[in-house]
Amino acid sequence: MTVINSDRVLAARAFITDRDVCLLEWLHDHQVLTIEQITAALYDARKTATDRLLRLYRLGILERFQHTTPGRRTLYYVLGLLGAEIVAALRGDPTPRAAEVVARQRRIAMSPHLAHLRGVNQFFIDLIAHARHTPDAGVMRWWSERQCAEPLRFGSVSMHRVRADGHGIYAEGQRRIAFFLEYDRGTESVPLLLDKLKRYEQLTAQGGPAWPVLFFLPDRARERQLHQQLGRGLVATPVATATREALRTERCVADGIWLPVGMQERPYRLIELDTFSDPADDAALARLDRRPFTQR
Incomplete structure (x- = not known):
């Protein structure tokens, strides 16, 4: 009989890697990273990074947005709700409320200092x-x-x-x-x-x-x-x-x-x-x- 853990943070422990944890902590401390930055710092190939980030996004661990400047469109990643909950558990901090996480994501995406x-x-x-x-x-x-x-x-x-x-x-x-x-x-x-x-x-x-x-x-x-x-x-x-x-x-x-x-x-x-x-x-x-x- 397979027991499925009902707590999503505990369930996430089964598939997040040390590299994922490093990325989540960076996003907590430094707010936002582009796909190019994440690839350069943590991966050897763009496709490997893209595939992994897409999975983390679909699981709610990461959130993302696009920002367009003349001649360039850039994909940015920030912490998703589950990612924020994982970092809080890792650091012994209170579990963040969903509204707080969404507000943070919006502030970053709309910041004039991006x-x-x-x-x-x-x-x-x-x-x-x-x-x-x-x-x-x-x-x-x-x-x-x-x-x-x-x-x-x-x-x-x-x-x-x-x-x-x-x-x-x-x-x-x-x-x-x-x-x-x-x-x-x-x-x-x-x-x-x-x-x-x-x-x-x-x-x-x-x-x-x-x-x-x-x-x-x-x-x-x-x-x-x-x-x-x-x-x-x-x-x-x-x-x-x-x-x-x-x-x-x-x-x-x-x-x-x-x-x-x-x-x-x-x-x-x-x-x-x-x-x-x-x-x-x-x-x-x-x-x-x-x-x-x-x-x-």
Whole structure:
């Protein structure tokens, strides 16, 4: 006699994989990913990803929507109700109400900041995809703006005024680089970018980590303008810039596209920025973080 479990979360345990769980947790923390991003980070073939995502969608684990821009139609995935319930069970959180999940899906799909969110997530997806195919490389941490702002994420130092677009730790061999990301679409004035940097400097002055602030810019003209402004005064926090334009000739954001402010004799690889950074080893993180350091 076959007993069918009447609880849908318990029933889902029979067919969700570790890869599925990873995706669900990413969607919980980072809201939305495109099919291209999911394929690059977790799969070796587009068809394999498409087939699996379609099954998860039909089961209510994922939800999806299309967004059309001139010349391009993109398929986005978010958590479905069952997916949200699974993540809540995994993390020991209260079971979300259906209306809450639907409201979240609608907010994401209709957000005027969808392109910015997609760009921020693309930065980390590029790193993860690079690490998948690079021996001894790995993304040790990927935190969203919301996660960075949570109390005690960085010990007693508050991040609520900084509002980083993201925070990550990337490793190659025995080297690690921790960083904050500022993803710039070119829609804000350069003085506003400088004001953001002042907040990071205040964070460092209050005992926060002196990790590089990475300004990821749309083009070289914007990069030159920012460096000119930063070169007029002393910068107390490590800063490096790179452009999406540079990715036309390089493979990804881990490559030699980063120009540290004040050290522009050559582009640096991402991992090489650890030279200008506070350490991001386990001991340093344990002193700073109130939450356990774990490698995903």
